[in-house]
Amino acid sequence: MRGILPDTYYEHFMLFSEAIFTLCPTNITLTQVSHAERLLLHFCIKFGRLYGERYQTANLHSLLHMPEDVRNLGSLWTHSTFPFESLNGDLLKLFHGTQNIVFQIVNAVNINRALPTLSKELIDGSEAQLFYSKLTCTRKSRNEIKLATNMFAIRRVSKRQIPVNVFTSLSMLLGHIPKNTACQFFSRLKIGNGMYHSLKYERVTSRNSYTIQYEELSDEKTDRKFGFIDEFLQYQTPCRDSIGCQKKCICPVYNLAIVQTLEGTNHPIITDRITGGRASHITMTKRVSNENYVAIKLEQIIQKCIYLESKDFPDCAFVADFPNMIEKDCLVQFLLLVNLLLLPAIMFP
Numbered sequence: 001m002r003g004i005l006p007d008t009y010y011e012h013f014m015l016f017s018e019a020i021f022t023l024c025p026t027n028i029t030l031t032q033v034s035h036a037e038r039l040l041l042h043f044c045i046k047f048g049r050l051y052g053e054r055y056q057t058a059n060l061h062s063l064l065h066m067p068e069d070v071r072n073l074g075s076l077w078t079h080s081t082f083p084f085e086s087l088n089g090d091l092l093k094l095f096h097g098t099q100n101i102v103f104q105i106v107n108a109v110n111i112n113r114a115l116p117t118l119s120k121e122l123i124d125g126s127e128a129q130l131f132y133s134k135l136t137c138t139r140k141s142r143n144e145i146k147l148a149t150n151m152f153a154i155r156r157v158s159k160r161q162i163p164v165n166v167f168t169s170l171s172m173l174l175g176h177i178p179k180n181t182a183c184q185f186f187s188r189l190k191i192g193n194g195m196y197h198s199l200k201y202e203r204v205t206s207r208n209s210y211t212i213q214y215e216e217l218s219d220e221k222t223d224r225k226f227g228f229i230d231e232f233l234q235y236q237t238p239c240r241d242s243i244g245c246q247k248k249c250i251c252p253v254y255n256l257a258i259v260q261t262l263e264g265t266n267h268p269i270i271t272d273r274i275t276g277g278r279a280s281h282i283t284m285t286k287r288v289s290n291e292n293y294v295a296i297k298l299e300q301i302i303q304k305c306i307y308l309e310s311k312d313f314p315d316c317a318f319v320a321d322f323p324n325m326i327e328k329d330c331l332v333q334f335l336l337l338v339n340l341l342l343l344p345a346i347m348f349p
Contacts, residue, residue: 024323
């Protein structure tokens with residue numbers, strides 16, 4: 001809606017967007033709650049003047065109670081009703097037929113709750129234990145190659161010569177010209193429960209798992225930047241054949257991502273002097289350039305982000321943070337909400 005709605009209406013809408021985002025993080029502080037409270041209060045005060053008093057409904061008034069709910073109960077995702085609605089689909093799988101439905105559901109729930117305790121009595125390697133592991137998906141995937149604690153390369157890893165753009169970025173990171181001209185490349189990475197794809201991974205086209213926020217390390221300070229993951233690699237420094245390497249090589253190994261950088265424009269989405277609102281969860285950037293590459297350590301990756309482009313803004317793009325990575329419904333709703341920023345409006349009354 002940026003550039004389509006009048007500025008007054010657009011900035012008013014962004015007060016609401018920032019407030020809801022602020023109330024949904026994994027961990028929240030009282031300072032954040034107070035900031036969201038100011039945003040929602042200002043949003044509700046201006047609502048009547050912009051849209052008319054007839055639209056000041058109970059739903060609008062309920063927004064004013066959200067900050068106090070968060071103070072008492074925690075972030076919005078902790079007491080959202082969406083997970084309970086999702087469980088309705090799970091309940092349908094717990095009974096068959098139309099007889100004794102309540103008994104069937106209670107029996108199935110009791111079995112599911114008892115399984116973790118009963119599983120401890122299973123003999124390792126037995127058919128029962130393998131069957132239980134298959135049902136619960138607790139077996140380690142054969143496609144995972146451990147890189148570090150809670151970090152895995154997925155599926156195919158290939159050794160090949162280092163391309164020119166990677167060689168330059170790698171040299172900048174190491175501080176010297178790499179002595180090895182070949183290294184291991186892969187296109188998928190798992191960090192915790194999160195999956196990251198590089199641009200080189202072509203099997204997924206409906207999702208964007210390569211736009212990230214990462215830490216840019218420098219001597220003076222640490223900045224947060226955005227970019228596209230071009231590819232992943234593991235660089236092994238040449239072995240010096242020292243005494244410590246006789247049994248197992250202990251020479252440094254670097255697990256890296258080659259990133260196409262997204263340069264921020266330093267223009268805030270809004271600037272509200274009354275509340276201090278800046279919609280900082282959405283960043284305006286320049287379009288990605290195929291010339292700007294940087295090598296980062298995988299530990300510098302902070303999170304995946306939402307990337308949006310619009311033909312109405314050919315010279316810039318928008319990158320939005322996820323409010324949290326816990327509640328899937330929250331992520332979907334926020335994604336829809338962010339997309340409203342760029343949907344073309346047919347008519348504005």
